[in-house]
Amino acid sequence: MKLNKYFERSLWVFHLNTGSCNGCDIEIVAGLTPRYDLERFGIKLVGSPKHADVLLVTGPVTSKMADRVKRVYAQTPDPKAVIVVGTCGISGGVFYNSYNLSGSIDKVIPVDVYVPGCPPRPEAIINGVLQAWIKLEKLRKTLKDNSPAK
Amino acid sequence: MNYLKSEEIMELFQNRLGKQAIIDSRIETKIAGIKKNTYQVIWIGVKPNFFKEAVKILVELHYPHFAIISGIDIDKEIELVYHFSIYYGEKGKEISINIFTFLSKDNLNIPTITDLIPGAQTSERETKEMFGVNFEGLPSLPNLFLPYDFPSGVYPLRKDEKGVGVKVSEGDEVKKGE
């Protein structure tokens, strides 16, 4: 059964911590556990970026992690969407003036959805994931329509 | 167990090390709660060449819990503060002991205490990386926190020309106004 036109198939998410304080990370897990229960939509965390549709990135990207972020992004199959959770990943937040940060996540990899907050509430993260889902389904449709096989 | 009072500990240090070894010493009493219970914090400043001896006295007194080394860059010197606590295990008996010493930047050498307290290794390695202090007797190990290809002679928490400086990249801050 399809919920609506956006819910084509289950969405698998890879969570990547790039130097976050854990605040966003535990809210993401809270979003998956029974109170908020993202899993009822078929959304689940996977252990490898190669299985993922969506990258959920938190943290202000420490210099040491910048390269890892790029590698994880490259390993994620297309079509993919990137969600940034938390203010520090968007603008640096409280960590704005450190020398050890490679800057916000969108300076390292392309970002589709921003979820602000320090940390954002699980409801906001769920909303962010749904926005990414909508975008991803549109992307998938475009790919399908333009494929040479047609 | 026989607990010494803060004053007696201080006296012990003075007797064992001699007056010339101690730069500064004070006992602070802190108050907590409605019942106004107190706890004490000891600060002892020793000369670098007596430092190891001071830690030995502490270890003989009661094996201390070692917390961390704080480093402070003060102009021509680097101050190291070793935070210990002794007499844990019983309500209200614990005394914090902070031993500090000043090292001249021309001679940043201090004996390691890892032979007495192995748990100090992490902190000594960190201080070595951040301030360039040489711990005599600490085995040469790869960088703990800094990357292996980090340029030698740059010590990030130093405030002088050997530090990374305070003019940090403000990339994200600039972006705010856009």
Add this chain to the structure above:
Amino acid sequence: MSNKTYSIPIGPVHPSLKEPMTFHFEIYGERIEKVHLAPGDNHRGIEFMGRQRNPIQIIYLAERICGICSASHPFAFCQAVENAMGIEVPEKAQYIRAIIAELERIHSHILWAGVAAHELGFDSVLFLSWRAREEVLDLLEYLTGNRINYGIFMIGGVRRDITSEQITRIKKTLDYYKEIYGKLEDIFLNDPTIALRTKKVGILSKEEAIQLSAVGPTARASGLNKDVRQDQPYAAYADLEVQAITPEVYSGKVNGDVYDRIVVRLLEIVQSIQIIEQCLANLPEGEIVAEEKLVKLLNLIKKAQGEGIGRHEAPRGEVIHYVKLNQSELPEVWKARAPTYNNLMPWIPMLIGQQIADIPIVLASIDPCIACMDRVTILDRKSGQKNILTKDDLHKLSVEKTRRMAQ
């Protein structure tokens, strides 16, 4: 048969690690022979940033050292500044601080219980415990306004009062936990699978715990009777009867294994409930902050000279902050030490001799908080390199990673 050992890197991005950190294990067969720790992936240079901010701003930075210990770091930091300046905190504020800190302990320990169950492949328990955890987050949100990063601490006191009607709500939540605790204890301590995976695994002896300066539940599970709330009672803890919990209380003996660490943490949930109840029963009346006006407080800080340490028993162990003020808006130095920093060295004796499959649970057993521990690590800006590994390293990592994934 050769004695060749193989090296496995784990991290920084690995499903069993919630936070980035790198480990290199040298293994012989299934047995771990050597462990190399390479932290530093989570370093944000917080102490460096603290140099350019005034102590009131640092409170919020300290809160964000770690999102799970977001009451512990400000608690210790505020105490350090108060000790350096000689400010006396109003009694009521001391009690409110203790209540918030204990609520945080309940949330943190239940969180840990869930993560530990997850590492053992027991996901239904993860969901059960995290559902239970939501109640205390609701309460924290009700009391402070935030689920995480409470923003309630202020130098000289707290920013929000606890009123009598809020006390009823706190009691309601505590009753919920008293009810659910039996269930949690039954799952964790009586389940044969958990016992099989955690007993006699990751052993840390008492001597090692003392010598390596272990802190918190990790030290207590090895029989080391050490708890800042008991040893050097600060704030409201000075009025209360707090006893360090060692596994003897439950089983009569100390093994120092992962199972004992579970026992200690579970019993501490009960202890926290009791502490909050005691605090509520004796909650004094009066002011909640020594200096209400921030501008005035900042002026006091500018005039202050002195140094102080602040210690607090966080859920993971002792947090210690050191602050030196030197008649300036910015502190001369701010040093923060998180419990995982001290529990780093005890990891090595725990892991050696274990099997590869036990790595996740042993790592999780100290309740690591890499975000806390890594705050001091620093990378060079001058070299301008974002990629700090050499190419050979990268290649090696990549090949090894592929191998790992192909398995």
